[in-house]
């Protein structure tokens with residue numbers, strides 16, 4: 387397979403503004419087609435972005451024999467059903483986070499993936515970002531000393547009534563939209579799964595979706611806390627604290643594509659402490675994701691973020707809702 391021919395389901399903002407541009411004009415893969423519920427919208431989007439084929443239904447794109455792989459950026463509640471259709475049509479599928487709203491449904495996708503012999507994964511682009519690979523290698527090298535704590539924060543402000551993030555039926559709310567990131571990146575860096583968690587959620591009375599959430603998770607080797615919000619000043623950080631040094635991932639999730647990402651290594655002391663700045667080369671994490679996923683198809687390698695990982699992440703996110711509702715620790719083992 388010379389070039390992986392990708393199709394996109396839905397003219398989603400993330401697809402139009404980030405993922406499609408990041409996947410165009412590259413070796414090894416191309417965006418061949420886009421589908422929308424509206425034929426006019428797919429035509430306009432295709433013309434604006436220079437995409438050769440466009441369809442007025444997702445099903446037509448899924449059945450197109452000239453498409454090898456499908457990127458699924460539909461609302462969260464449609465991730466599993468459409469990814470399943472893609473797999474059943476023999477297509478590889480890269481599905482946006484959160485891949486599912488129920489862990490059991492990921493098992494359905496795993497069975498289908500194995501039956502149809504395709505590649506399938508969750509689009510956690512952070513896993514393909516050089517800054518997170520570096521963060522993982524620093525933590526795992528022991529340079530920080532014994533690691534004892536991880537902390538995360540991720541927030542933005544969005545009260546748009548018609549945004550899928552504020553619509554409960556679409557799988558809206560902060561936990562599904564951004565809580566998935568501190569959970570995923572801590573699992574990714576630590577190479578462990580949390581054993582139990584407790585959580586507080588503040589639900590928007592109008593939308594019925596969570597707008598602030600704080601979670602404490604026990605990992606086998608460390609404690610982790612994180613807070614997320616859909617109604618706070620935009621901010622994001624991740625910290626990994628060892629006995630000797632602390633690692634700060636400064637723009638952990640929405641890493642810019644036009645400037646170098648920085649990791650800050652804090653050497654201790656409260657006042658005037660030394661900060662070692664590690665600069666990563668300028669890169670686009672959505673391109674890196676497409677490179678790794680396309681290569682996985684071409685060379686029969688593991689995808690960057692597997693369905694097995696998605697299963698674990700979904701279990702943890704579900705447990706956050708349960709912990710908050712039942713006001714107790716939830717055991718994850």
Ligand SMILES: NC(=O)c1ccc[n+]([C@@H]2O[C@H](COP(=O)([O-])OP(=O)(O)OC[C@H]3O[C@@H](n4cnc5c(N)ncnc54)[C@H](OP(=O)(O)O)[C@@H]3O)[C@@H](O)[C@H]2O)c1
Pocket residue numbers: 395396397398399400401421422423424427459460461462464482483484509510511550563
């Ligand atoms: N990895 C990342 O960095 C990242 C960033 C942002 C978002 N995301 C994920 O990407 C997905 C899309 O997010 P987004 O902000 O791009 O959303 P969006 O702009 O609202 O796009 C969602 C698309 O889904 C289609 N759709 C089908 N049924 C729909 C329905 N009932 N209501 C609304 N849209 C419907 C629409 O396309 P048509 O009308 O063309 O059919 C719509 O454009 C979400 O799962 C989100 O978590 C990931």
